[in-house]
Amino acid sequence: MEARPRTSVAGPVSSGRKKSPYSSWFYLPAAIVYAVLFLVPTVTSFYFSLTRWSIFDSQFIGFDNYVTFFREPALVSGLWHTVVYAVITSGLKVVLGLGLAVLLTSQIIGRGYLRSVVFFPVLVSTIGVGLTFTILMDPEDGLINESLSLLGIQGPGWLTDPSYALLSVALVDVWKGVGLATLIYIAGIVSIPQEYFEAARVDGATAWQNFRSIVLPLARPATFTVILLSLIGGLRSFDLIWAMTRGGPGFTSDVIASVIYKQYQAGFYGLSTAGNVVLFLLVTAIIFPLSRYLNSREVDL
Amino acid sequence: MKRRQIGLAVLSAAALALSACSAGSLGSSDEDSGGGKVTLSFLTDNQPETVKIAEGLAKDFTAKNPDITINVETRPQGTEGDNVVKTRLSTGDMTDIFMYNSGSLMQALAPQKNLTAVDEFADKLDDNFKKSVGSDGKIYGVPFGNYMAGAILYNKEVYDKNGLKVPTTWDEFMSNNAKLKAAGVDPVIQTYGETWTSQLFILGDYYNVEASTPGWADQYTKNQAKYATTPAAKAGFDHLQEVHDQGYVNKDFASAKLTDGLNKLAKGEGAQYPILSAMLSQLIADNPGTENKIGLFAIPGTDAAKNGLTVWAPNGLYIPSSTTGDKLAAAKKFLGFVASPEGCESLGKASQPTGPYAVSGCKLPDSVPQAVKDMQTYIDKPGASGLALEFLSPVKGPALEQICVEVGSGIRKSDAAAKLYDEDVKKQAQQLGLEGW
Numbered sequence: 001m002e003a004r005p006r007t008s009v010a011g012p013v014s015s016g017r018k019k020s021p022y023s024s025w026f027y028l029p030a031a032i033v034y035a036v037l038f039l040v041p042t043v044t045s046f047y048f049s050l051t052r053w054s055i056f057d058s059q060f061i062g063f064d065n066y067v068t069f070f071r072e073p074a075l076v077s078g079l080w081h082t083v084v085y086a087v088i089t090s091g092l093k094v095v096l097g098l099g100l101a102v103l104l105t106s107q108i109i110g111r112g113y114l115r116s117v118v119f120f121p122v123l124v125s126t127i128g129v130g131l132t133f134t135i136l137m138d139p140e141d142g143l144i145n146e147s148l149s150l151l152g153i154q155g156p157g158w159l160t161d162p163s164y165a166l167l168s169v170a171l172v173d174v175w176k177g178v179g180l181a182t183l184i185y186i187a188g189i190v191s192i193p194q195e196y197f198e199a200a201r202v203d204g205a206t207a208w209q210n211f212r213s214i215v216l217p218l219a220r221p222a223t224f225t226v227i228l229l230s231l232i233g234g235l236r237s238f239d240l241i242w243a244m245t246r247g248g249p250g251f252t253s254d255v256i257a258s259v260i261y262k263q264y265q266a267g268f269y270g271l272s273t274a275g276n277v278v279l280f281l282l283v284t285a286i287i288f289p290l291s292r293y294l295n296s297r298e299v300d301l
Numbered sequence: 302m303k304r305r306q307i308g309l310a311v312l313s314a315a316a317l318a319l320s321a322c323s324a325g326s327l328g329s330s331d332e333d334s335g336g337g338k339v340t341l342s343f344l345t346d347n348q349p350e351t352v353k354i355a356e357g358l359a360k361d362f363t364a365k366n367p368d369i370t371i372n373v374e375t376r377p378q379g380t381e382g383d384n385v386v387k388t389r390l391s392t393g394d395m396t397d398i399f400m401y402n403s404g405s406l407m408q409a410l411a412p413q414k415n416l417t418a419v420d421e422f423a424d425k426l427d428d429n430f431k432k433s434v435g436s437d438g439k440i441y442g443v444p445f446g447n448y449m450a451g452a453i454l455y456n457k458e459v460y461d462k463n464g465l466k467v468p469t470t471w472d473e474f475m476s477n478n479a480k481l482k483a484a485g486v487d488p489v490i491q492t493y494g495e496t497w498t499s500q501l502f503i504l505g506d507y508y509n510v511e512a513s514t515p516g517w518a519d520q521y522t523k524n525q526a527k528y529a530t531t532p533a534a535k536a537g538f539d540h541l542q543e544v545h546d547q548g549y550v551n552k553d554f555a556s557a558k559l560t561d562g563l564n565k566l567a568k569g570e571g572a573q574y575p576i577l578s579a580m581l582s583q584l585i586a587d588n589p590g591t592e593n594k595i596g597l598f599a600i601p602g603t604d605a606a607k608n609g610l611t612v613w614a615p616n617g618l619y620i621p622s623s624t625t626g627d628k629l630a631a632a633k634k635f636l637g638f639v640a641s642p643e644g645c646e647s648l649g650k651a652s653q654p655t656g657p658y659a660v661s662g663c664k665l666p667d668s669v670p671q672a673v674k675d676m677q678t679y680i681d682k683p684g685a686s687g688l689a690l691e692f693l694s695p696v697k698g699p700a701l702e703q704i705c706v707e708v709g710s711g712i713r714k715s716d717a718a719a720k721l722y723d724e725d726v727k728k729q730a731q732q733l734g735l736e737g738w
Contacts (some may be wrong), residue, residue, distance in 0.1 A: 052732060054387075059734075068728060073721060074700070140553045160493075160555030162712050248496060249555060250707030266699030267383075268732050 049274035054267070065274035074251045074259050075275075079282075082255040085170050085241075086234030092174045093230045094223060097181025101219075102211065104182065105189045115186070119179035126176065130243025133172045134159060159245050162252040169244050169253060173237065181226045188222025189215055224294040228287065235283050256282070339631040340370045342396035344389075345445075346382055347375040350582075350652050354446065355400065357651030362638050369631045371398075390415045395621040398632050400445050403433040403617040404692035407442070409733065416441045417620040419633065422640045430659035433614040433692040442617030443640040446648070447656035449579040449613045450597065450676050451505030451689060457596045457671070459486055459572045467598045469605040471540065478549045481572045487551040489544050490571035491709055494558035499705035501575035502544075502600065503537035508611040508687045509602030510534045518693035524730065524737040529719040536602070538715035538722075541708045555710060560587065567591045575600065577613070581655045581672055597672035599679060610679035610686040615659055695733055698725030 049065055051058040069075060104115050121129065136143045137158035145155035158168040196214045205213070238257035241247065247254035247262070260275035345355040352375060359371035374396060376385045383406070389395045390410060401407060410416065418439040423431060426443065434442040460467075463484050468474040478488035492498045510517055513533040520526035528534045544550055551557065551571055563580060565571040567588035578597060585592055599610040618639055620632045638644050645663035648654070654665060655673055657680050665677060679685045691697050704722050707713040713721070730738040 052734075054732070068731075071724075073724075139556055157555055160710075162710070246496070248703060248706060249493065249710050250703050250712045252712065262699065263728075266729070268699075268728055271728060271732075 045273050046277060048270060049277045050270075052270040054269065058270075061270070065270050066278070069271060069274050069278065072259070074254055075256070077251060078254045078256050078259045081166055081253065082235060082237075082257075085166060085173075085237060085255055086231050088167070088170045089173045089177065089234040089237075090227055090230040092170075093178050093181040094226055096174065096178045097185050097226055098219070098223070100178065100182040101185030101189055102215065105186055115182075118182050121176045122179040122183075124176070126239045127243045129172065129176050130240050133168075134244050137168060160249055162249055165245050165249060165253040169241050172244065173234070173240055176240070177230060177233065181230065184222050184226050184229075185219060188219040192218045220297075224297075228291055228294065231290070232283065232287055235286065236279065337627070338368050338370075339627050340372065341398060341628060341631055341635065342374055343371050343635075344374050344376055344386075344396040344399040346378045346400065348378055351400070351446075354648055354651045358639060358644065358647050361643070361647040361650075362635055365638070365643075366634065369634065371635065386410070390621055393623045395623055397624045397628050398618055398620055398635060400616055400618055403430070403442065403444075403614045404688075405695035405697065406691075407434060407617060407619075408436060408695055412436045412439075412441045412619075415622055417622050417624065417629065419443065419620065419636055421633075422637065425640045425661055427659040427661060429612065429686070429688050429692075430614050432688060434617045434619075442619045443636045444615040444659035445618045445639065446615035447579075447654050447658055448615060448676075448680070449577050449656045450599070450679075450686075451501050451507075451575075451577055451611045451613065452597050452599050452676070453505075453573050453575045454566060454578070454581070454584075454672060455573045455596050455598065456566055456569050456571070457594055459569045460596075467596075468601050469608045470603060471536075471601050473605075474601045475543070475547070478544075478547070478573075482549060486569070487565070487571040488549040488573060489551075490557075490562045490565050490574040491544075491550045491554040492557040492559055492562040493554055493706045493709065494556045494561070496702040496706055498559055498562065498576060499541075499709050500702055501577070502541045503701065503705060504689055504691070505575060505600045505611045506537040506540070506602070507690045508599065508609045509536070509607070510690075511687050512602065512604075512607040512609065518690055521690075522694040522696055522730075522735065524735075527719075527723045529716070529723050533602075535715065535719045538705075538708055538719050541705060542711075542715040545709050545711050550709070559583075563587065566595065578672060578676055579655050581670055582653055585653075585670060592670040595670065595672050597675040609684070610676065611689050612656075612680070612686050613689050614692055615656075695735070696726050696730050698722055698729055700725045 048058065050062060051060050052065070053059070100118055104111060104118065108114070137145075139145060139155070139157035139160055142158075144158065148155040156164050159165050192214065196218070197210065200210050200214060236257055237255060238261065241253060241255055241258055242261070245253045247258040256275065256279050260272050260279065263275060264272035343355060343359060345351050352373065355373045359373055363370055376382045386395075386399065386401055387410065401410070413436060418441055420440050422443055423440050426440070429448075430444050431440055434440055455467075459481070463480055463486075465477050465480065466473075468477055481488040510531070510533045514526075514531060517526055517531065517534065526534070528538070551565065553561070557565075559576075559580065560583070562571070562574050562576070563584040564587060566574045567584055581595070584595065599608055602608055618636055620629065620636065624632055640660050642660070642662045645658050645660055648658075649666065654669060657665060657673075657677050665673065701722060704713070704718050704725070708715055708718045727738060
């Protein structure tokens, strides 16, 4: 995941001399790839979301797909699940990521080893993680519930109980993604100039005051990056949910992306295209203002 | 040195491309002019059992007709495979013969436009199968495989030990369940770890729906009949809910998989498992010696006199309209072989039959498992078996399995589930462009 430099890098603009169009041509290959793989499909998907199409032909039906899509009972619950999922994963990643980062930037034994242990789950394939946890979370003979029963606790059906399924998947997502959040936070904390800490020590600040008044405010850019990335990831999350529950039991862990996928699988191509347009608009509607707001706060600093 | 290497690489690549070209054209000119030798391509799905059957048929056919060779090609299963078939048909690029579902999925291929009619085999085929590959009074395919039933497999030893009789009404079934539960056996096995297995109480109940309201499938296709408003149709959902509410299902129903369910049944931990009869081959393979321990009965309805079996027709073999000339003649010859007792024999050699044949004159060997014999009894008795809804109507909603899991887990009540399924089905009907939706 690339961490984009926040200040726009001002290149060596040759002020005064007239700019030759020659160098613009170098954009062309990238522009063509971008247009063919991204712009054209995006625009055509807006059109096809207004049709009912099959492999053989397409028929224009106006906004019927959107009407059907919003009448879908699975969608309403799916929308809610998506938001719950995104907020839970994003929130936990911020809290746990910050905690781990503070821990891993302090002087503890085996710091390098612990850092790689925390980061390791990020490198593993999502599907692999999903399948592994599905087996671990099996209500009858999964490792988690067997361990709990040794302690005398009757574990719930993590993935089969309607009230826990979505939360269980969200927790696995946090387990897998918290390493990245930690990494971003470590980078943020390490880049805080040591002078602040020295000054605080002179003033006799406690560790908590250090954290509260130095680390927290000065690691804010890292917090914004973590929130944005994990929220976007959470809103369009699909692979982990599909690998673990397929939206089940019933529809209790369905998110928008899995509702759309099921409609595509059923051959409702127009309907699922409309769903994707809705997902696109939803993600944009949440992330765009949020990113604007967070960036403006950053300038205030 | 370096430049020479590159030159060599380019040259050899070009040579490869050229030779690929010429080999192809040479081959086809051979077929057209020389000695009446024909090579047919045959597309089937990549399930190991299917491939074994396809290759067995091809080999046995060539042994009898040395002039015709058949090359088996494979495609993925499921929706991905559907797309392959539809794309190749619409671009005229289909193999000379192909295997595909019968019933509503086959109707979605627009057979009048894309397939060649093979009416000459009509008198060799069973009526139920003719219905599922027919369109506008013409027949488009021959059966590839055996019938299967959506029914209840039961453990005969457990039944005998508890002195139970095969039920013919739902009430008898429920009183059996009560006795089984008292005896400490799980009466009904459910396995929602694989969601499709949840649908049997609804899909396998269709014979009973048709028996109480003849012609329901047609009304359903025309949007005149609904699951929620037809008591006989809604009964399937009610049954699923009752079995859960009474606590008759196994404890791990939410996470168990098909294999777990089959093993439970074979070991007698569970007494009855509503499932497709084709799963028998897996049950017997995993639990040797159970051939005669497992029996089969149709899903019971309200009336004992009208109880019967819901059957699924086998897949079909079709010739696309892009196959012409010598190849068409050869392809028809192959279909004729498949729709003959010799074809059935070849089929049975490649894979243990788990259901009756759809070709007349084909007899099951005596060595078939008990459940298949039970199935044959229903099929031999006139009027005691009928096709599943998906062969009579193209309307089937994609979310049925999730809805069934909800009902069977107590998340949703059967009334609400039937209504929800009626909504789900609407999308499918609209996508197909049916009238009245």
